[in-house]
Amino acid sequence: MVAALLLTLGSAAPSATAERPGPDALQRDFAAAAAEYSVPESVLLAVSYLQSRWDGHGGAPSVTGGYGPMHLTDARAALADAPHHSHEGEDPRGDTARPVPAPRVDADVPDLSALPARLRTLERAAALTGIPAERLRTSPGANIRGGAALLADAQRKLGQEPSADPADWYGAVARFSGADDTATARTFADDVYDVIRSGPARVTDSGQRVALAADSAVRPDTATAAGLGLRTVDADLTECPRSVACEWIPAPYEEFGEGDYGNHDKAQRPGSQSVDYIVIHDTEASWDTTLQLVQDPEYVSWQYSLRSSDGHVAQHLRLKDVGWHAGNWFVNAKSIGLEHEGFLVNPDAWYTEAMYRTSARLVRYLAHRYDIPLDRQHIIGHDNVPGTVPSTIPGMHTDPGPYWDWAHYFTLLGRSFVPTAGPGAAVVTIRPDYGSHRPAYTSCAKPADACAPHGSGAVRLHTAPEASAPLVKDAGLRPDGADSTDGVNDTGARASTGQQYAVAERRGDWTAIWYLGQKAWFHNPRSQPTAVGARAAVLTxxxxxxxxxxxxxxxxxxxxxxxxxxxxxxxxxxxxxxxxxxxxxxxxxxxxxxxxxxxxxxxxxxxxxxxxxxxxxxxxxxxxxxxxxxxxxxx
Structure with a gap:
C-alpha cells in the first residue's frame, strides 16, 4: 500500500543551480529535447502543460511525487503516513442524533519495492537518458529531456515510428500518463490534444515565457493506443460525463456492532432533498490509502475521489445517497463531496493540471444535472462549511486550504471571476493574482515555522488599514478573544478567491468588508488589486x-x-x-x-x-x- 506522500519542506528544496536563465530558456529546452528525441515539440509542450502548466515549482515534488515540468515521478523521495481526515477531531457526519464515528488511522506501511510504475517514471527516465536522478528532479532542462525520452520510448514500444506528425503520437501520450486503465490513459491523451488545439501561452512560476502555437486541425490517430494492454475499469454504475474516466469502487453500506452501521446513508435525492452544494476536499492521504479508507464500513465516505497524477476518478456512492464528509449534516444531506489527492499543509505539493481539468469537467456535469449555480456559495471548499453548533467550530476541517487555485479552477469551469461592477462597487469579489500573491503562512511542517513561499488565492484580514494591525478575531475559533494567526490552518481572518463580501469602508489602498460581525481590512491597491467590483444581492x-x-x-x-x-x-x-x-x-x-x-x-x-x-x-x-x-x- 502506498502511504501518504506528505513531502517535507526539507525534501522540497529548490534547485541549487547558480545561473539565472533568460526568460526564453525553457522554451529553448523544449525545442532542444524535442529535436534530440524526435518528438514533435507540440506534443512535448502539451504533455508538460497538462502535468505542470510548465511550472518547475522550485524543484519541489507534486502530491504524487512528481518533479519538474514533465512531472517525472519519484515517490521514494518522501513517503509518510498521514491518513485522510485523521486530524482535528471533526465529526464528518455532523449530526448530533448519532454518535461520532471513531477515526481510522491504521493505514498500511508502504512496500517501496511494490510502488506502481506511475510513481517511478523518473527512475526510467534516468535509465533512458543517463542523467542522474537528482538532476532530473532539480534541473528543468534535464527534466524535459527525461520526459522526451519517455515519450520516445513509449512510441517505440508501441511499434510506432518517431513521426514528425503530432497526430501519430496519441498512443505514446496515453502510455506516458502512467494510467493503469484504458479509459484514463485515453482521457489523458484527449486532453493533451485539446491543449495542442487551443495553444496556451503563459509566464511560468520562474518567470519563463512559454508558448504553444495552436494547431486547430490536429486529429490524433487514436488507433495507436490499441496496443496499450491496460485494464478495463468497472464503470457500469458510475455517474460521470463522457469526458471523464470514471471507475466504480463502492463504499460499503454495512451493519456492524450494536445498532451501528456505515459508512453513508441511503437516500432518494433529489426527490427527497435537493442537491445544492459541491464540496471540494483534499484527501490528506495517497491514492491507495484513500481507497483503502473509503472501503472501510467503519470509516466515512464521499461521492468521488480524484487522482493527482492523471485525473482518474473513482465514484464511491450513488448520487442519490448521502455521504459523511463535510462535518455538517445539513450540508452533507444536500451536497456532493469530491476528494482530491493532496495535502493542505505542504504548499509545494502541487496539484496537476490533469486533476484540475478532470475535476472541473465533473463539477460542470454535476452542476448541470442538479441545477447548482457555479459560484463560491455553492461550489465550496471543506474549509467553507460552517460548524453546526459553537462546540464544533474549532474542529471543522480546513482543506483544500489557501493553496488551492480557485481562480484557475473557475476558469476551467467557464466562470472566471471578472468585474461585474466598477471599482467603487458596494460588493467585491476576492481575486488576488494567484502566482504573485504570496502571503506568509506558518505551521506547514512544524508549529510557528514559516511555510515555503507559494502562490495563494486567500487574502489576510486586519482590524485596521495597515499591515501591522492585528488580524480580525474569530469568536468561534477562539472564544477567549485571542487574535487570529497566520497559521496555514487558521481560517479566522481569511477571505478566499471568488468569495463575495459587502464593502464597509475604503481608505486609500485598503478595503474593509463586513466579516464575522466586524470590519475586516485587506490590502487592495489599484495597481495590483486583490478584489474586483461586483453586483450581488445583500441582506441586513x-x-x-x-x-x-x-x-x-x-x-x-x-x-x-x-x-x-x-x-x-x-x-x-x-x-x-x-x-x-x-x-x-x-x-x-x-x-x-x-x-x-x-x-x-x-x-x-x-x-x-x-x-x-x-x-x-x-x-x-x-x-x-x-x-x-x-x-x-x-x-
Whole structure:
C-alpha cells in the first residue's frame, strides 16, 4: 500500500543551480529535447502543460511525487503516513442524533519495492537518458529531456515510428500518463490534444515565457493506443460525463456492532432533498490509502475521489445517497463531496493540471444535472462549511486550504471571476493574482515555522488599514478573544478567491468588508488589486432589530418534527449580524432535517418546516440566517 506522500519542506528544496536563465530558456529546452528525441515539440509542450502548466515549482515534488515540468515521478523521495481526515477531531457526519464515528488511522506501511510504475517514471527516465536522478528532479532542462525520452520510448514500444506528425503520437501520450486503465490513459491523451488545439501561452512560476502555437486541425490517430494492454475499469454504475474516466469502487453500506452501521446513508435525492452544494476536499492521504479508507464500513465516505497524477476518478456512492464528509449534516444531506489527492499543509505539493481539468469537467456535469449555480456559495471548499453548533467550530476541517487555485479552477469551469461592477462597487469579489500573491503562512511542517513561499488565492484580514494591525478575531475559533494567526490552518481572518463580501469602508489602498460581525481590512491597491467590483444581492437586519443570530445549519422549527423524530436544536453560533452591516445573500432554503439513524431505511424521514433561511458569506465559512430576521436589498 502506498502511504501518504506528505513531502517535507526539507525534501522540497529548490534547485541549487547558480545561473539565472533568460526568460526564453525553457522554451529553448523544449525545442532542444524535442529535436534530440524526435518528438514533435507540440506534443512535448502539451504533455508538460497538462502535468505542470510548465511550472518547475522550485524543484519541489507534486502530491504524487512528481518533479519538474514533465512531472517525472519519484515517490521514494518522501513517503509518510498521514491518513485522510485523521486530524482535528471533526465529526464528518455532523449530526448530533448519532454518535461520532471513531477515526481510522491504521493505514498500511508502504512496500517501496511494490510502488506502481506511475510513481517511478523518473527512475526510467534516468535509465533512458543517463542523467542522474537528482538532476532530473532539480534541473528543468534535464527534466524535459527525461520526459522526451519517455515519450520516445513509449512510441517505440508501441511499434510506432518517431513521426514528425503530432497526430501519430496519441498512443505514446496515453502510455506516458502512467494510467493503469484504458479509459484514463485515453482521457489523458484527449486532453493533451485539446491543449495542442487551443495553444496556451503563459509566464511560468520562474518567470519563463512559454508558448504553444495552436494547431486547430490536429486529429490524433487514436488507433495507436490499441496496443496499450491496460485494464478495463468497472464503470457500469458510475455517474460521470463522457469526458471523464470514471471507475466504480463502492463504499460499503454495512451493519456492524450494536445498532451501528456505515459508512453513508441511503437516500432518494433529489426527490427527497435537493442537491445544492459541491464540496471540494483534499484527501490528506495517497491514492491507495484513500481507497483503502473509503472501503472501510467503519470509516466515512464521499461521492468521488480524484487522482493527482492523471485525473482518474473513482465514484464511491450513488448520487442519490448521502455521504459523511463535510462535518455538517445539513450540508452533507444536500451536497456532493469530491476528494482530491493532496495535502493542505505542504504548499509545494502541487496539484496537476490533469486533476484540475478532470475535476472541473465533473463539477460542470454535476452542476448541470442538479441545477447548482457555479459560484463560491455553492461550489465550496471543506474549509467553507460552517460548524453546526459553537462546540464544533474549532474542529471543522480546513482543506483544500489557501493553496488551492480557485481562480484557475473557475476558469476551467467557464466562470472566471471578472468585474461585474466598477471599482467603487458596494460588493467585491476576492481575486488576488494567484502566482504573485504570496502571503506568509506558518505551521506547514512544524508549529510557528514559516511555510515555503507559494502562490495563494486567500487574502489576510486586519482590524485596521495597515499591515501591522492585528488580524480580525474569530469568536468561534477562539472564544477567549485571542487574535487570529497566520497559521496555514487558521481560517479566522481569511477571505478566499471568488468569495463575495459587502464593502464597509475604503481608505486609500485598503478595503474593509463586513466579516464575522466586524470590519475586516485587506490590502487592495489599484495597481495590483486583490478584489474586483461586483453586483450581488445583500441582506441586513430588518428594521427594529439590533442584531440577528447566525446559524451553522438551516433546521426546521420544533413544531415541524413528527412523532418519533427527535427535535434538533436550532442553536445560534457565537457570532452576530449587527444592524447596519451587510452580507452577500446566497441560497434561499427551507428549513430541513434528514433523519437517518438506522440501517433500516424505512425509518428515514425528511423533516420540513415553515422556517426559511438565507445562506450568507459571513466569514471564510458560509452561514445561515432566518429570512424573517433580515431584509434583502436589491442588486
Amino acid at each position: 437586519p430588518r428594521e427594529g432589530l439590533v442584531e440577528v443570530p447566525v446559524y451553522g445549519r438551516a433546521y426546521p422549527e420544533a413544531s415541524a418534527y413528527p412523532a418519533g423524530v427527535p427535535v434538533q436544536a436550532v442553536t445560534p453560533l457565537p457570532y452576530k449580524l449587527l444592524a447596519g452591516q451587510r452580507y452577500v445573500a446566497g441560497e434561499r432554503t427551507p428549513g430541513e432535517y434528514y433523519y437517518a439513524t438506522t440501517y433500516d431505511t424505512s425509518g428515514h424521514t425528511v423533516v420540513r418546516g415553515q422556517e426559511v433561511y438565507y445562506e450568507i458569506q459571513f466569514g471564510h465559512r458560509v452561514a445561515f440566517v432566518k429570512a424573517a430576521d433580515v431584509r434583502v436589498l436589491s442588486r
